[in-house]
Amino acid sequence: xxxxxxxxxxxxxxxxxxxxxxxxxxxxxxxxxxxxxxxxxxxxxxxxxxxxxxxxxxxxxxxxxxxxxxxxxxxxxxxxxxxxxxxxxxxxxxxxxxxxxxxxxxxxxxxxxxxxxxxxxxxxxxxxxxxxxxxxxxxxxxxxxxxxxxxxxxxxxxxxxxxxxxxxxxxxxxxxxxxxxxxxxxxxxxxxxxxxxxxxxxxxxxxxxxxxxxxxxxxxxxxxxxxxxxxxxxxxxxxxxxxxxxxxxxxxxxxxxxxxxxxxxxxxxxxxxxxxxxxxxxxxxxxxxxxxxxxxxxxxxxxxxxxxxxxxxxxxxxxxxxxxxxxxxxxxxxxxxxxxxxxxxxxxxxxxxxxxxxxxxxxxxxxxxxxxxxxxxxxxxxxxxxxxxxxxxxxxxxxxxxxxxxxxxxxxxxxxxxxxxxxxxxxxxxxxxxxxxxxxxxxxxxxxxxxxxxxxxxxxxxxxxxxxxxxxxxxxxxxxxxxxxxxxxxxxxxxxxxxxxxxxxxxxxxxxxxxxxxxxxxxxxxxxxxxxxxxx
Numbered sequence: 001x002x003x004x005x006x007x008x009x010x011x012x013x014x015x016x017x018x019x020x021x022x023x024x025x026x027x028x029x030x031x032x033x034x035x036x037x038x039x040x041x042x043x044x045x046x047x048x049x050x051x052x053x054x055x056x057x058x059x060x061x062x063x064x065x066x067x068x069x070x071x072x073x074x075x076x077x078x079x080x081x082x083x084x085x086x087x088x089x090x091x092x093x094x095x096x097x098x099x100x101x102x103x104x105x106x107x108x109x110x111x112x113x114x115x116x117x118x119x120x121x122x123x124x125x126x127x128x129x130x131x132x133x134x135x136x137x138x139x140x141x142x143x144x145x146x147x148x149x150x151x152x153x154x155x156x157x158x159x160x161x162x163x164x165x166x167x168x169x170x171x172x173x174x175x176x177x178x179x180x181x182x183x184x185x186x187x188x189x190x191x192x193x194x195x196x197x198x199x200x201x202x203x204x205x206x207x208x209x210x211x212x213x214x215x216x217x218x219x220x221x222x223x224x225x226x227x228x229x230x231x232x233x234x235x236x237x238x239x240x241x242x243x244x245x246x247x248x249x250x251x252x253x254x255x256x257x258x259x260x261x262x263x264x265x266x267x268x269x270x271x272x273x274x275x276x277x278x279x280x281x282x283x284x285x286x287x288x289x290x291x292x293x294x295x296x297x298x299x300x301x302x303x304x305x306x307x308x309x310x311x312x313x314x315x316x317x318x319x320x321x322x323x324x325x326x327x328x329x330x331x332x333x334x335x336x337x338x339x340x341x342x343x344x345x346x347x348x349x350x351x352x353x354x355x356x357x358x359x360x361x362x363x364x365x366x367x368x369x370x371x372x373x374x375x376x377x378x379x380x381x382x383x384x385x386x387x388x389x390x391x392x393x394x395x396x397x398x399x400x401x402x403x404x405x406x407x408x409x410x411x412x413x414x415x416x417x418x419x420x421x422x423x424x425x426x427x428x429x430x431x432x433x434x435x436x437x438x439x440x441x442x443x444x445x446x447x448x449x450x451x452x453x454x455x456x457x458x459x460x461x462x463x464x465x466x467x468x469x470x471x472x473x474x475x476x477x478x479x480x481x482x483x484x485x486x487x488x489x490x491x492x493x494x495x496x497x498x499x500x501x502x503x504x505x506x507x508x509x510x511x512x513x514x515x516x517x518x519x520x521x522x523x524x525x526x527x528x529x530x531x532x533x534x535x536x
């Protein structure tokens with residue numbers, strides 16, 4: 001699309017005076033955004049600023065209480081996402097909406113299947129997918145199962161899925177949250193190609209450097225309303241954007257002085273997990289011998305002879321592309337998944353302990369998916385404070401739950417961790433993602449844990465919440481807490497960790513000094529492009 005055409009074209013999207021109220025909170029108030037066609041338009045703001053609600057309104061998932069939406073100059077009213085799809089709007093959610101047990105082709109056409117004589121016309125679907133993939137640089141194998149794809153490929157499938165339905169306006173919600181730097185650059189190249197074809201991209205992100213690298217225009221939302229809208233050329237730095245978002249400078253995860261002691265806090269030795277997780281090694285068979293047998297038999301190992309120590313006052317960072325064994329490692333440590341090998345908290349071997357006993361012994365756990373593993377969304381904040389801590393004070397009094405003490409301690413967490421909520425009786429689902437995360441961090445930091453698993457502790461949270469969570473981790477480390485940090489944010493890993501270990505295909509393949517590694521080099525180890533420095 002030429003510059004002259006763009007100059008006379010009607011805006012792809014116009015949001016005028018959008019207001020949306022929920023009980024006790026105004027999510028959006030008088031939002032005004034103009035998105036020009038053929039551009040990448042970034043929307044940035046704190047968690048709870050109203051970005052997600054706004055995108056749900058634009059995609060037909062919610063109706064605004066006030067205001068108008070125009071698409072290509074025409075006023076529209078959406079009752080459901082199918083109405084939005086009908087006018088050319090597609091949305092790629094932060095949490096991918098793919099069926100793992102179906103192929104790429106089946107996922108793309110699901111719900112929009114071309115048929116011939118009542119049967120799926122795979123030939124026509126394949127030709128259309130190949131045409132879209134070639135035109136937009138989104139190359140994927142249509143016959144591969146989605147469960148076998150890496151995160152970057154899954155995202156390309158999601159984008160192809162909305163393009164297949166005829167989308168000309170794409171909403172991408174936190175699209176880089178789970179990508180390593182090389183995959184981010186591939187995504188950005190895909191977006192540039194989409195833009196060159198005249199498509200419009202609305203890009204929601206917390207990563208301000210990335211916003212500056214891809215956006216043509218930027219809108220900042222604070223506390224439910226638009227506070228700034230400007231061309232990219234007028235933005236001088238990420239710091240300037242951060243100040244518009246939160247009124248403070250951009251935080252960094254840097255940890256300055258070492259607090260690592262010589263006191264062992266946590267040890268994992270020769271941890272091995274099979275693909276189905278149900279067959280630990282027979283008694284008396286050394287783990288190395290058993291692992292060799294498994295490989296010889298062709299059995300896939302999700303974790304292969306993983307060993308590490310963490311000392312009091314130490315943060316050990318685990319870097320890896322998602323799907324390389326991080327989730328299985330966490331589940332094995334927590335006692336959720338069967339594993340062979342030794343797991344010790346201090347001097348106590350806890351390999352055979354159930355999950356509750358591990359929690360009671362002092363393991364804190366910030367889970368990687370706050371909705372599936374960290375919260376009961378339909379329960380109140382004080383009830384969520386009790387989760388995983390129900391056998392200890394302040395939650396427990398005799399054989400009963402101490403509701404009064406649990407409420408009081410939840411009020412302390414709300415205050416100390418800046419959880420923005422009307423009160424502790426509020427349901428967890430009413431909080432923004434960042435505030436939900438701060439509640440979980442506060443809960444897991446309570447009760448003086450001896451060892452903390454922090455899995456993606458700042459995923460999907462804004463710079464303000466991010467800075468607060470980093471501060472809490474640093475303070476706990478200084479007080480002697482041992483932390484296992486698993487994160488897709490490489491700056492976070494490098495900034496907070498005392499040592500970084502790289503996990504690749506279930507094995508620890510490299511041990512790196514955070515003071516001497518860049519995100520790009522770390523990404524090379526994670527993808528296998530750079531060979532590890534440990535025995536394979």
